[in-house]
Amino acid sequence: MPVKQLKNITILPGDGIGPEVIAQAEKSIQAIAYRYNHDFSLDYAFIGAHAIEETGSPFPEETLRKCRKADAILLGAIGDPKYDEKFESDLRPEQGLLALRKQLQLYANIRPIKVYDNLTHLSPLKEKRIKNVNFVIYRELTGGIYYGKKGRYENGKIAYDHCVYSESEIKRIAILAFEAAMDRRKKLCLVDKANVLETSRLWRSVVKEVAKKYPDVETSFLYIDNAAMQMMNSPAQFDIILTTNLFGDILSDEASIIPGSLGLLPSASIGRNSCLFEPVHGSFPQAAGKDIANPMGAILSVAMMFRHFEMEQEALEVERAVDLCMKEGIMTKDLEVEVHYSCSQLGDLIYSIIAEDLEQINKKQLSVGSSSII
Numbered sequence: 001m002p003v004k005q006l007k008n009i010t011i012l013p014g015d016g017i018g019p020e021v022i023a024q025a026e027k028s029i030q031a032i033a034y035r036y037n038h039d040f041s042l043d044y045a046f047i048g049a050h051a052i053e054e055t056g057s058p059f060p061e062e063t064l065r066k067c068r069k070a071d072a073i074l075l076g077a078i079g080d081p082k083y084d085e086k087f088e089s090d091l092r093p094e095q096g097l098l099a100l101r102k103q104l105q106l107y108a109n110i111r112p113i114k115v116y117d118n119l120t121h122l123s124p125l126k127e128k129r130i131k132n133v134n135f136v137i138y139r140e141l142t143g144g145i146y147y148g149k150k151g152r153y154e155n156g157k158i159a160y161d162h163c164v165y166s167e168s169e170i171k172r173i174a175i176l177a178f179e180a181a182m183d184r185r186k187k188l189c190l191v192d193k194a195n196v197l198e199t200s201r202l203w204r205s206v207v208k209e210v211a212k213k214y215p216d217v218e219t220s221f222l223y224i225d226n227a228a229m230q231m232m233n234s235p236a237q238f239d240i241i242l243t244t245n246l247f248g249d250i251l252s253d254e255a256s257i258i259p260g261s262l263g264l265l266p267s268a269s270i271g272r273n274s275c276l277f278e279p280v281h282g283s284f285p286q287a288a289g290k291d292i293a294n295p296m297g298a299i300l301s302v303a304m305m306f307r308h309f310e311m312e313q314e315a316l317e318v319e320r321a322v323d324l325c326m327k328e329g330i331m332t333k334d335l336e337v338e339v340h341y342s343c344s345q346l347g348d349l350i351y352s353i354i355a356e357d358l359e360q361i362n363k364k365q366l367s368v369g370s371s372s373i374i
């Protein structure tokens, strides 16, 4: 199937640090537009807590409409601690994100994890353990316990969340994950809890069936508890990890320890007719408004967007700019470097590197107190 052209991008900045990291991601889109003479059309919409405040709904009709008509969606993050005080309420920012994923059937959430060359010291893990780590988590995104029936009985004293998966939901993401494995090191590990959960047993049987069509892929199985441990102990063993919505959510935050910060991780959420790109992290409310958040996860999500539209050169250009900053130690404070840079300084620098604006790069370097990086 020919890939659509990327033209209309709907941007959902969201809450907390969402708007701050998205502003930097947008700079990388503008830089690519400038460098390659592309004409992108950007549109904006509310989601999450901002949307509740503006419209009374975490996922307004207008936002759905704008997302449906977009070629791609770029999202910051949602969530506001003030809603945690009223957990009993039906209205939560998170419902906006869950509704967006479900309504657009964004069933595959793809979360790559890699260690930057010569930057193993940024990780709290021993350098020898994380050398050559390069794997991708395929997290099912529109099913499982996040979407099952939930409720309470016995005057609210007993609560339940149902976990439901169908064969077809498992099969469609399994096929994507096996296809990805074929383009990589041809290893796929299904992470589940099949020793306890019936849904996990269904996952195993469907994945074994799909695996027959991919005899070149070495398929393995791990229970989630063991996988969580192995990911810290010997993460280089993984190539593709395929897993459920809940397990993938947890494993990917854990995986961020490998490169050194949750702020570094990008993701792509893919459906049949829509695609969305967002950093793995949440709204990090403690950092909101301080210009300290790491924008690299959001910026690398832009690279994933370009790659999805087969704009390989553009994707590489964004990744090259991020790599350059990382290698030169130009990072935000979460990576615990001695001299750190602000979220917006990183966004400006990435813009200048991509746009090849050498004068600006040197000016910005002077103002942030380092020697030339190119």
Ligand SMILES: NC(=O)C1=CN([C@@H]2O[C@H](COP(=O)(O)OP(=O)(O)OC[C@H]3O[C@@H](n4cnc5c(N)ncnc54)[C@H](O)[C@@H]3O)[C@@H](O)[C@H]2O)C=CC1
Pocket (backbone or CB within 6 Å): 017, 021, 076, 077, 078, 079, 080, 081, 094, 097, 261, 262, 263, 264, 278, 279, 280, 281, 282, 283, 284, 285, 292, 293, 294, 295, 297, 334
């Ligand atoms: N995709 C989304 O929009 C997500 C939204 N959330 C929501 O975000 C809110 C906060 O949730 P938390 O559990 O605190 O998760 P979080 O991901 O916002 O932050 C957890 C920790 O990760 C680090 N971190 C996260 N993003 C960072 C960045 N860009 N730069 C540097 N460090 C970063 C910080 O140390 C932070 O304390 C909640 O309302 C939650 O529901 C949580 C996860 C994903």
Ligand SMILES: CC(C)CC(=O)C(=O)O
Pocket (backbone or CB within 6 Å): 094, 097, 098, 249, 280, 282
């Ligand atoms: C609302 C949550 C399910 C978001 C989250 O933690 C994620 O997608 O990683």
Ligand SMILES: [Mg+2]
Pocket (backbone or CB within 6 Å): 249, 250, 253, 280
């Ligand atoms: Mg998460």
